[in-house]
């Protein structure tokens with residue numbers, strides 16, 4: 169069994185209650201941090217831990233915290249990003265549902281480190297039943313004196329609130345999230361200024377993912393140096409992976425960073441291999457936005473080294489032969505899958521979710537969806553493949569927020585690695601009609 | 616919510632909901648009550664028939680002391696807000712990748728046939744509306760659909776049949792808040 173820091177107790181009966189959570193060592197980090205450490209020492213500890221943001225970009229958390237501006241007399245905010253809408257990602261839901269106090273405890277310690285006296289958990293509106301779970305946990309934490317005025321007699325005050333969104337993927341982007349929290353449309357802001365300087369209500373703000381904030385708890389408990397020993401290289405600690413698609417055991421797995429991808433897919437401890445004994449065709453390793461890799465390249469790097477579940481190893485080879493760890497949304501496709509059809513599904517998603525502020529993203533995602541649809545319908549032309557390539561190139565890097573890149577990368581990587589499949593479809597339009605692509609829901613067999 | 620006398624022509628929250636609106640507004644700093652907009656719109660949608668009519672939006676604007684246009688802008692941006700009436704029981708099936716790989720399309724077609732409507736439509740008796748939505752974070756238990764606040768996962772056609780039957784018998788209202 170791998171090392172578990174976040175989900176060690178997720179199956180303990182009643183762990184959702186403060187009582188049981190405390191009996192299993194819960195709130196020790198709040199006691200330690202607030203009573204024995206200074207905010208600056210906490211930031212240092214997180215820096216030492218090497219923790220990197222678990223929301224997708226992997227930016228070092230301690231460094232992000234140290235950028236927070238601290239003008240006199242201006243409030244600072246910590247906002248937890250629980251918008252979780254990246255297709256293939258469901259780990260934050262699992263964590264909040266199973267062990268809500270871990271997030272609450274992380275929010276208290278992190279807010280203290282940043283000098284925030286009001287903090288928000290921005291959660292996607294569809295996770296409504298989790299809002300209830302979190303609100304109950306927060307109520308318990310107030311009653312136990314971990315929230316509110318003068319926490320544990322230390323003089324530190326903190327109020328924590330849950331704020332629901334209402335269905336918009338773009339609100340996971342941190343500046344769109346802030347706009348949404350201010351009661352507006354979720355249009356990303358032009359940066360700079362960065363949220364660390366002007367965020368929520370134009371005040372210095374840190375936005376961190378649920379899992380990032382939860383990881384601060386074990387870091388405080390064990391110390392940053394001990395945490396940094398877990399994992400591999402600059403990929404320290406553990407990571408929650410949401411595994412789905414054509415595997416025998418879909419679910420959320422906490423892995424020590426550095427586990428070989430092959431072990432993750434095939435061992436009984438994790439995904440348990442491909443459904444129905446089929447062959448692996450491709451993997452989207454970090455949520456829909458990261459480049460798709462064919463089976464050979466996800467198991468081994470271009471140099472033939474085993475590929476590991478770490479930020480560096482998954483990125484090895486750049487976009488030519490590598491991908492990204494992203495949010496850890498690990499979608500597995502077997503040999504019956506159609507890359508082109510799946511790509512259309514992703515592209516439709518980005519087109520639907522584009523906020524419409526930048527024309528390359530708004531128009532480009534629409535065109536890409538249309539062209540892919542045409543190919544799927546058996547009306548594709550050879551020139552469509554080149555057109556798709558040009559379109560994605562004209563989106564990438566030319567937009568206000570990274571949703572544009574997120575829409576471009578799946579297209580670029582699908583063409584890069586599976587061009588032959590596109591060509592087969594345009595050369596023999598009848599062939600795509602026969603590809604049913606998805607499993608029949610009743611027997612979970614390829615139809 | 617549970618107030619049968621709610622009138623969407625002249626919307627007024629129940630005392631209970633109004634207290635909740637004021638509690639929600641206090642979560643945000645002085646003068647930033649606009650932040651309460653999304654939570655209050657959820658409440659309004661639940662209480663006033665499952666959708667946001669212009670009158671309901673105007674009412675929310677007056678409660679938060681903001682301009683009606685500020686409410687329309689937001690209500691039209693977010694997919695969870697219905698700007699047209701929907702059936703009593705709103706069924707939302709995930710159509711994104713992992714669900715799609717595991718048969719979401721079968722689920723949608725099956726419900727379409729069973730209810731004799733197309734995706735996006737409402738049954739003539741006003742009971743059901745069928746919508747497809749993007750990934751709801753149930754990819755590991757795909758395929759899935761959401762009805763009200765409930766996630767129904769690892770769907771099969773049989774499970775869907777049982778659920779539809781149950782909703783009909785219970786006269787299920789999908790609203791929540």
Ligand SMILES: Cc1cc2nc3c(=O)[nH]c(=O)nc-3n(C[C@H](O)[C@H](O)[C@H](O)COP(=O)(O)O)c2cc1C
Pocket residue numbers: 220221222223224225226227229249250251252253254337338339340341342343375376377378380381569570571574
């Ligand atoms: C289109 C888009 C969607 C995003 N969605 C999420 C999300 O659902 N959850 C999340 O934590 N980060 C999301 N992010 C990343 C956030 O912008 C931000 O980097 C992150 O919340 C920072 O937290 P971290 O440093 O703890 O990872 C998204 C980014 C983009 C561009």
Ligand code: SF4
Pocket residue numbers: 338355356521522523524525526527529530567568569570571572
């Ligand atoms: S890249 Fe797309 S989602 Fe991002 S700001 Fe521009 S239009 Fe909006």
Ligand code: FES
Pocket residue numbers: 255256257709710711712713714715749750751752753754755757759
């Ligand atoms: S793809 Fe359907 S819930 Fe994620």
